[in-house]
C-alpha cells in the first residue's frame with residue numbers, strides 16, 4: 377500500500393456521493409481505504425458496493441439547531457463517537473482524513489484532530505453546513521463545489537474545485553436510460569426526483585397530475601424508500617425508490633427536462649448534462665436556506681426555474697414544467713457557457729499534496 381486514507385460523511389446520499397467518486401480512484405492507486413460511518417445510515421449501504429473498503433461504525437447523534445430532548449441523549453452518543461473515532465484512527469494510522477460532511481463526520485474529524493492526522497473537508501453547498509462549520513477550524517484545507525463558498529469562508533484554507541462528479545457523467549447514454557425504463561423515442565422524457573431521500577410533497581402532486589403529464593411526456597419518478605405506488609405504473613410512467621449511482625447518469629442523459637430538489641450534487645450533475653430543471657427546494661429543517669440559495673443562484677444564472685413548495689399547486693406545477701419544456705433550448709444554450717469539470721481530480725491532488733506535506737506517506741512506506 378502506498379498510503380492510507382479514511383473517508384467519512386453520511387446521513388444523506390449528498391454527503392456520500394463525492395466519496396463514492398474518489399474511493400475507486402484511490403483504490404486504483406493502491407491506497408488502503410477505510411470509511412467511518414454510522415451503523416444504519418445510507419453511507420453504509422452505498423459504500424458496501426466497494427468490497428475493498430474497510431467500513432467502521434461509530435455511534436452518532438443528530439446535530440439539531442432547535443431544542444429537543446433527544447439533543448441531550450445525542451450529546452452522549454456524539455461523545456461516544458468521538459472516543460470510538462479516536463481509537464479507530466489511532467489503530468488505522470491514516471495519512472489523511474477526507475470528510476464530506478453530514479452529522480456522522482464531526483466525531484471523526486475530532487478523533488482525527490486528537491490523533492494529529494491532517495483533515496480535508498469538502499463543502500458541496502453554497503452555505504456551509506452545520507457539520508462543516510464545526511469541522512472547519514480543525515481542517516487543514518476545505519475544497520468547495522461553489523466558487524462563492526471558498527471566497528466567503530476561510531479563504532486561506534478554502535479552495536474552489538467545483539463538483540466532485542462521477543466519471544460516468546461524461547459517458548452517460550440516453551439509449552441505455554430509455555432501455556432501463558422501457559421507454560421509447562416517441563415522446564420526450566420528464567424525470568422527477570425528490571432528493572436522495574424522496575419528497576412526499578412532490579410525490580403527491582405528481583400523483584394528482586400524472587394523467588395530464590403523460591399526454592406530453594414519458595415520466596420517470598424517483599420517489600424515495602417505501603414510497604413507490606405500484607398501482608400507478610404504466611408503459612409511460614415508471615417509478616423507483618432509489619436508482620443506483622452507476623445507473624443515474626444514463627437516466628439523467630435520457631431526460632429532456634427534470635424536476636428536482638436543489639441538492640448540490642444533483643443540480644451540478646444536471647448542469648453538467650445541460651438538463652433544463654425545475655427546482656423545488658427542500659423547505660423544512662436545517663437545509664432550508666441551503667437549497668433555497670442553490671435554486672435562486674441557478675434561476676438567476678438562467679439554468680433553472682424555481683417553484684417554492686409552499687406555493688405549489690397542481691396547476692402551478694404543470695405550468696412550470698410546460699414553460700421549462702417550451703424554453704428548453706434557451707436553458708441549454710445558457711448552461712453550455714458554464715465550465716465545471718475536473719473537480720474529482722483537483723480534490724485528489726489536494727489530498728495527495730496534504731498527505732505528502734505531512735511527511736506521513738514516506739513514514740508509512742517504511743513500516
Ligand SMILES: CC(=O)N[C@H]1[C@@H](OP(=O)(O)OP(=O)(O)OC[C@H]2O[C@@H](n3ccc(=O)[nH]c3=O)[C@H](O)[C@@H]2O)O[C@H](CO)[C@@H](O)[C@@H]1O
Pocket residue numbers: 388389390391393500501569570571572573598617618619620621622624637638639640641642643645658663666667
Ligand atoms: C434534505 C437534505 O438535507 N438535502 C441535502 C442533501 O441532499 P441529497 O442527499 O438529496 O443530495 P444531492 O442532491 O446533493 O445528491 C444526491 C446524489 O444522489 C444521487 N442519487 C439520487 C437519487 C437516486 O435515486 N440515485 C442516486 O444515485 C444523485 O445523482 C446525487 O449524486 O445533501 C446535499 C449536499 O450536501 C445538500 O445540498 C442538500 O440540501
